[in-house]
Amino acid sequence: MSHSAEPKPMTAHRSGALKGDAAVPGDKSISHRALILGALAVGETKITGLLEGEDVIDTAKAMRAFGAKVERTGEGAWTVNGVGVGGFAEPEGVIDCGNSGTGVRLIMGAMATTPITATFTGDASLSRRPMGRVTDPVALFGAEISAREGGLLPVTIKGAVDPVPVRYTTPVASAQIKSAVLFAGLNAPGETVVIEKEATRDHTERMFAGFGATIRTEVTDEGHVITLTGRPELKGQTVAVPRDPSSAAFPVAAALIVPGSEIRVPGVSRNPTRDGLYVTLLEMGADITFENTREEGGEPVADLVVRHSKLKGVSVPAERAASMIDEFPILSVVACFAEGATVMNGVAELRVKESDRIDAMAVGLRANGASVDETRDSMTVHGTGSLKGGACAVTHLDHRIAMSFLVAGLASDQPISVDDGAPIMTSFPVFLPLMSALGAKIEG
Numbered sequence: 001m002s003h004s005a006e007p008k009p010m011t012a013h014r015s016g017a018l019k020g021d022a023a024v025p026g027d028k029s030i031s032h033r034a035l036i037l038g039a040l041a042v043g044e045t046k047i048t049g050l051l052e053g054e055d056v057i058d059t060a061k062a063m064r065a066f067g068a069k070v071e072r073t074g075e076g077a078w079t080v081n082g083v084g085v086g087g088f089a090e091p092e093g094v095i096d097c098g099n100s101g102t103g104v105r106l107i108m109g110a111m112a113t114t115p116i117t118a119t120f121t122g123d124a125s126l127s128r129r130p131m132g133r134v135t136d137p138v139a140l141f142g143a144e145i146s147a148r149e150g151g152l153l154p155v156t157i158k159g160a161v162d163p164v165p166v167r168y169t170t171p172v173a174s175a176q177i178k179s180a181v182l183f184a185g186l187n188a189p190g191e192t193v194v195i196e197k198e199a200t201r202d203h204t205e206r207m208f209a210g211f212g213a214t215i216r217t218e219v220t221d222e223g224h225v226i227t228l229t230g231r232p233e234l235k236g237q238t239v240a241v242p243r244d245p246s247s248a249a250f251p252v253a254a255a256l257i258v259p260g261s262e263i264r265v266p267g268v269s270r271n272p273t274r275d276g277l278y279v280t281l282l283e284m285g286a287d288i289t290f291e292n293t294r295e296e297g298g299e300p301v302a303d304l305v306v307r308h309s310k311l312k313g314v315s316v317p318a319e320r321a322a323s324m325i326d327e328f329p330i331l332s333v334v335a336c337f338a339e340g341a342t343v344m345n346g347v348a349e350l351r352v353k354e355s356d357r358i359d360a361m362a363v364g365l366r367a368n369g370a371s372v373d374e375t376r377d378s379m380t381v382h383g384t385g386s387l388k389g390g391a392c393a394v395t396h397l398d399h400r401i402a403m404s405f406l407v408a409g410l411a412s413d414q415p416i417s418v419d420d421g422a423p424i425m426t427s428f429p430v431f432l433p434l435m436s437a438l439g440a441k442i443e444g
């Protein structure tokens with residue numbers, strides 16, 4: 001949806017101590033999966049805490065186009081009446097997934113083993129991102145694919161008439177690839193196996209089990225081996241979506257770098273496959289306490305209390321990258337306010353997100369006075385404990401780049417602007433009011 005929005009310049013100014021509660025919205029990964037699984041289940045799925053960002057709304061629309069009944073009943077409260085595994089109807093129009101890699105890749109998987117044809121498109125950012133990583137494995141099930149040169153959107157998938165199960169090793173650490181294969185495997189008879197060398201976020205596995213599928217993960221010499229039994233009858237469920245740790249990262253980072261701050265971030269998912277930023281911040285010396293740790297909606301959650309901290313640079317190991325893949329832009333901002341070098345290893349995947357995030361952060365941080373080195377798969381920020389600011393960062397239709405530079409501007413000497421904050425609506429629609437309520441000076 002953000003592809004049609006007008007650019008929205010925004011500016012962040014040095015702010016006084018941030019105080020209060022930051023109740024961030026529901027987890028984006030879990031919200032997409034709840035809608036798609038609800039659409040593939042028999043009966044009613046009731047979702048609370050759904051992220052009402054543009055990415056997830058586009059997935060809700062897509063599920064309607066495939067025949068599910070999807071209704072909003074209140075703030076974050078949605079019901080889905082599904083069509084059952086294999087029951088997707090052929091959509092009449094093109095499926096526009098807007099800015100969302102997760103949406104388009106998971107839905108392509110979910111329809112690829114049903115004998116219908118669908119065409120997928122997206123905004124200028126999504127249209128530059130690689131889709132072959134998902135269309136290659138779904139073709140193994142028997143689907144026929146056509147794509148623009150280079151495996152780019154628009155992609156048309158003619159779903160397999162007689163799908164066969166697949167055994168697939170993911171070539172890069174990606175929960176979207178793993179999940180696309182597992183969604184396709186739902187309507188293939190027999191066992192579909194996905195092998196990943198490094199673990200990635202496991203929301204798909206948890207939620208498949210919660211909806212009644214038989215799925216197991218074993219750790220072997222090959223890595224994480226996930227085995228799904230095809231053609232389950234999925235039953236509608238009640239899903240309480242926990243708050244998104246990737247969104248929480250922005251107020252958390254702001255509190256760490258703005259002197260005198262102390263904030264509380266309630267009910268954030270602490271799923272270990274999503275926890276890498278928090279592990280890293282603690283190593284840097286961050287004053288974060290995790291209170292009231294409990295289980296909600298099948299996910300571990302905690303209330304975070306975060307205070308302004310004196311930080312030091314650290315080296316983030318490549319093995320941790322998948323568990324914080326969306327948090328490197330904001331970590332690179334925090335790293336400017338730490339003393340010494342922060343080295344981020346094994347982060348080549350950042351180059352194929354909504355933007356080339358290594359390049360976008362390096363260029364914008366340098367313009368604002370930071371010293372940043374990059375290689376193909378690493379980024380190093382030489383922190384000095386402060387940032388000059390004063391420049392405008394180009395966000396390239398990337399919500400996380402926009403929010404990262406606005407947080408940087410709250411603690412830099414001079415204000416920091418972004419050319420376009422409109423993409424923030426894809427994942428964190430209440431970013432501006434939430435940050436303002438804490439005392440952040442952001443205009444736009």
Ligand SMILES: O=C(O)C1=C[C@@H](OP(=O)(O)O)[C@@H](O)[C@H](O)C1
Nearest residue numbers: 029102173174175176177325326
């Ligand atoms: O599965 C998911 O919900 C996601 C997986 C990650 O992408 P990759 O699978 O491309 O690493 C992440 O960047 C994205 O924001 C959400």
Ligand SMILES: C=C(OP(=O)(O)O)C(=O)O
Nearest residue numbers: 099100101102103326353
């Ligand atoms: C990479 C992201 O999302 P997606 O791949 O779903 O567009 C993100 O939210 O940072």
